[in-house]
């Protein structure tokens with residue numbers, strides 16, 4: 203058994219899970235957590251895995267993307283979910299927790315593990331072998347070290363997320379396929395072009411702008427107030443500058459002709475493909491701070507989106523995250539050292555469950571590499587594997603954090619109309635693949651002396 207210890211930096215959801223997985227596999231782990239020596243603007247305690255906002259890990263039903271992800275994590279032996287079960291409060295089919303009981307349970311588990319030592323204090327350098335899981339509020343000094351190591355453009359400090367809708371929920375009779383001036387191309391483009399264009403006439407546009415500018419906005423914590431620059435201006439803020447602002451901005455119709463009328467529409471909302479299979483479509487330029495019910499109400503006024511199913515909602519946050527497709531490997535390590543892994547929200551996943559899940563895989567992979575095996579990622583037919591694929595293959599130019607959703611998965615071989623049935627079949631396929639993968643991943647070599 204090796205006596206050399208490995209570092210996990212950040213004792214949040216991802217870091218605690220990664221440390222646990224490593225320790226359970228026999229590795230000595232030093233878990234570095236800067237709180238309470240130094241704190242973040244959102245955390246209030248010194249406990250590990252403190253939940254900074256809502257107290258829910260969302261649905262447990264496998265016909266829900268978050269429920270499926272949790273079922274996969276249970277097959278992988280997630281410690282975070284075991285603690286969530288211990289702290290569960292009544293919330294129907296959602297896994298909601300008493301946040302104090304939850305964080306205390308995680309802290310006790312980690313503190314009492316014989317292979318884990320907790321060190322309190324800020325880490326400012328990156329030295330492998332390690333898992334860096336410092337989250338959306340990574341300290342400035344470490345963020346700087348990441349930029350120096352991975353490239354200046356690799357780390358963003360704010361996200362400006364536009365909503366994504368599912369292809370099957372778009373009314374195909376309304377949007378037309380085209381690229382502006384037939385020029386913009388991208389992977390998956392047809393001969394007609396790359397974008398789905400939702401045309402608006404003047405009346406539709408004016409009603410839409412009126413709804414957008416009067417809709418209810420989310421007001422976050424003070425530290426979360428984002429200094430708006432052009433790239434991340436909420437669409438509702440831009441719309442308030444003047445009734446034509448969007449028509450000359452993201453909704454400009456120039457270079458686009460609606461084949462049904464032979465004319466240029468008054469305004470156009472463009473949908474851009476998010477994935478190779480064309481299951482997920484990004485509502486271009488619609489980064490927003492509108493509340494979720496307001497996003498549903500206002501965006502469903504867009505012609506073609508009356509029945510839109512949102513796979514990701516828009517948001518704008520303070521959020522440090524890496525441009526993983528540009529800067530990291532398939533198993534989310536630095537390109538110059540496979541044993542410098544990243545996990546959690548810093549990798550561009552979004553959410554408590556997604557963050558914990560990447561911590562779990564990072565722990566498994568660092569253990570494998572320390573034992574002389576290659577890193578692995580779950581199959582793409584699983585929710586977690588599909589999320590890793592997204593982090594690897596998304597277009598680095600437009601990369602934004604992503605949550606678990608069914609649009610990430612490849613289609614089933616047969617077409618199934620019933621949505622619930624289809625999701626159940628996705629779940630069945632995913633869980634079978636994950637079970638097989640777990641067995642194979644468990645066959646890593648015995649730990650060699652080091």
Ligand SMILES: Cc1cc2nc3c(=O)[nH]c(=O)nc-3n(C[C@H](O)[C@H](O)[C@H](O)COP(=O)(O)OP(=O)(O)OC[C@H]3O[C@@H](n4cnc5c(N)ncnc54)[C@H](O)[C@@H]3O)c2cc1C
Nearest residue numbers: 212214215216236255256325336337341546547553554557
């Ligand atoms: C304000 C806010 C609200 C959110 N609300 C939700 C929500 O309601 N639901 C949801 O699903 N997701 C939410 N998220 C998104 C995200 O899922 C959570 O932030 C989640 O906790 C991420 O897990 P993590 O392990 O990656 O990071 P964290 O849980 O933040 O853990 C990172 C840890 O690293 C420590 N750290 C940072 N820098 C250093 C350093 N240099 N040295 C040592 N330690 C360091 C921090 O103190 C922290 O304990 C929210 C994010 C923010 C910022």
